[in-house]
Amino acid sequence: MTTHIDELMTFLSGSITPFHAVEVMAKTLQGAGFEQLDQFDAVRMTPGKGYFVVHQGSSLMALRAGQSGVEAGLRLVGAHTDSPNLSVKPNPVKGRDGCIQLGVDVYGGALLNPWFDRDLGMAGRVTLLTADNTLLTTLFDTARAVAVIPSLAIHLDREANSQRSINPQKDVVPLVMLGEHQQYDLKTWLAEELARTDSQWQGARVMDYELSLYDTQPPNQIGIDGDFIASARLDNLLSCFAGMRALIDADDAEWSLFVATDHEEVGSASTVGAQGPMLMDALAALAPDPKLNRMMRAQSWMMSVDNAHATHPNYADRHDDQHSPRLGDGPVIKINRNQRYATTGEGAARLRVLAERTEIELQTFVMRSDLACGSTIGPITATETGIPTTDIGIPTLAMHSIRELACAGDIPPLVALLNAFYRRVA
Numbered sequence: 522m523t524t525h526i527d528e529l530m531t532f533l534s535g536s537i538t539p540f541h542a543v544e545v546m547a548k549t550l551q552g553a554g555f556e557q558l559d560q561f562d563a564v565r566m567t568p569g570k571g572y573f574v575v576h577q578g579s580s581l582m583a584l585r586a587g588q589s590g591v592e593a594g595l596r597l598v599g600a601h602t603d604s605p606n607l608s609v610k611p612n613p614v615k616g617r618d619g620c621i622q623l624g625v626d627v628y629g630g631a632l633l634n635p636w637f638d639r640d641l642g643m644a645g646r647v648t649l650l651t652a653d654n655t656l657l658t659t660l661f662d663t664a665r666a667v668a669v670i671p672s673l674a675i676h677l678d679r680e681a682n683s684q685r686s687i688n689p690q691k692d693v694v695p696l697v698m699l700g701e702h703q704q705y706d707l708k709t710w711l712a713e714e715l716a717r718t719d720s721q722w723q724g725a726r727v728m729d730y731e732l733s734l735y736d737t738q739p740p741n742q743i744g745i746d747g748d749f750i751a752s753a754r755l756d757n758l759l760s761c762f763a764g765m766r767a768l769i770d771a772d773d774a775e776w777s778l779f780v781a782t783d784h785e786e787v788g789s790a791s792t793v794g795a796q797g798p799m800l801m802d803a804l805a806a807l808a809p810d811p812k813l814n815r816m817m818r819a820q821s822w823m824m825s826v827d828n829a830h831a832t833h834p835n836y837a838d839r840h841d842d843q844h845s846p847r848l849g850d851g852p853v854i855k856i857n858r859n860q861r862y863a864t865t866g867e868g869a870a871r872l873r874v875l876a877e878r879t880e881i882e883l884q885t886f887v888m889r890s891d892l893a894c895g896s897t898i899g900p901i902t903a904t905e906t907g908i909p910t911t912d913i914g915i916p917t918l919a920m921h922s923i924r925e926l927a928c929a930g931d932i933p934p935l936v937a938l939l940n941a942f943y944r945r946v947a
Contacts, residue, residue: 525766525933526742526750532762533740533752537644538733539579539602539783540660542758546581546765546781547573553769555583563591563807569772574803578646578658579603579783580793582803583768585943587775591807594820595776596943597908598767599795599898600760600827601785604753605631605921607693609643609707609732615694616702622694623668623707628733629786633687635923640666641695645732647711652724659722661715661730666737668695695734736923748849748928755917755925757785760826763915763932767939777943778803785827785898795898801905815907822871823910824942825863825899826935828927829853829886831916844887846916848928851882852935855897855912861888863899868911875947881934884916913938 532549536542547557555571566572566586573583579602587593607625616622627633644662651657670693675681687693698705708727715722740752750759764779771777784794791797808814832845846853854869855862869885876883888894903910915935918926941947 525936526929528766529750529759529762529932530740530742530752533754533758536602536754536758536761537642537662537735538646540646540731541644541662542602542761543575543579543581543781544660546583546761547575549765550583550769555769561803561806571768576793576799577783580799581779581781582799583765583779584803585768585771585774585777587777589775591776592813592816592820593775594817594822595778595807596774596945597778597780597821597823598764598939598942599780599782599823599825599902599910600764601757601783601789601795601898602761602781603629603783603786604756604758605629605786606733606735607631607636607641607695609645609730609734611729614702614705614707616700619699619701620696621698621700621702621705622696625693625695625734627689627693630921632919632922633689633693635919636693637670637672639669639923640737641668641670641734642737643667643732643734645730647715647730647732648728649712649715649722649725650728651722656728657725659715659719661711661732663714668697668734670695738924742929748930750927750929750932751924753924755927756828756920757826759828759915759917759927759932760935763935763939764826767936767943770936770940771943774943775945776807780902782898789898789901795901796905800902804906818906818908821906821908822868823899823902823906823908824939825897825902825910825912826939827855827897827899827912827914828917828920828925829855829884829914830888830920831918831927833918839889839892841887841889844885846884846886848916848918848926849930850884850916851931852876852913852938853884853886853916855886855914857888857894859894860900861894861896862912863897863903863910864912865909868909871947872911872913875941876938878946879937879941881938886916
């Protein structure tokens, strides 16, 4: 277990944005012997060897080639690289009273209260025009706290603990420095920061960027007995790590595919989201013949792996009494008959058989009937591909907060379950 936890901590520390997460996964896969390709091609692949492709810097697919033909079907694990955050606006600089601030958009369904009074870094992707008029894109990370959203003192808002609501336009405006905002330009500062760390950016101009703020507090194993993992972006980087780690370890697996897409938190409708063409293009490259492709998809099975809601000890009534996942009791089958999750009775049964054969305990989650249920890439992927899909995940507290909580003991069983899934134990 210690190995998985240490690896997860390293992965989370480096994966501060989807772009950085994909870079970390690509390096990890290369270190494990996977070869990077522009696109998959079953004819040119060596059985047992691993391959991966990167799409637009924020999505990735990794494949283990099988011994038999692809018509026997694939085992797929899907997760997503994005998490709710505060995204820097194109013209963000504002301020008053001698303070310079940045305007931000709320990306996804972020829980906003925990973002106040945090030491925030800034990271993402920057596109520059170099001195020789070449347009290039690079990753960016301040690697230090450069912003904070101060709370209003209780003396100025006596009802803060009972009635305060948050206006994302007015209240969530990070403070970055002192000065007059009319004299400050973010793009100029970005260019200077990049040139300071790498000479290739000397004289370059920043043309645009995709930047977000992140909590600089590192992930940590906490609790008197070290029971918990506390970190930003556990939803859904924990699942990305588990799917990737399981595939690396499944060196004797038949055709197996790990898919990490972007933009799940905002609906997956993008070129690199689960609703985009990325996966179907990959399946078409593996089986170009339409009849063979349909046969392959019909014989495939996918696990959509995304965090599940653990029962909060302070709010146990927010769960259905018979479907209340507990931290430390293992992976969770997620079920919703209104198709917010893709799990079918047959898929759940197959998963239970797999778990029994690997001696892994499973839990079941169903949302209370009087509360709205969230969704995953599962129903979207099943709709786009026709591949039977089962939704599972690790029980988590504080989902969509700036810092989420999972159980360290739940991580090895998830990796083991996905590894057995890839290897067709059941």
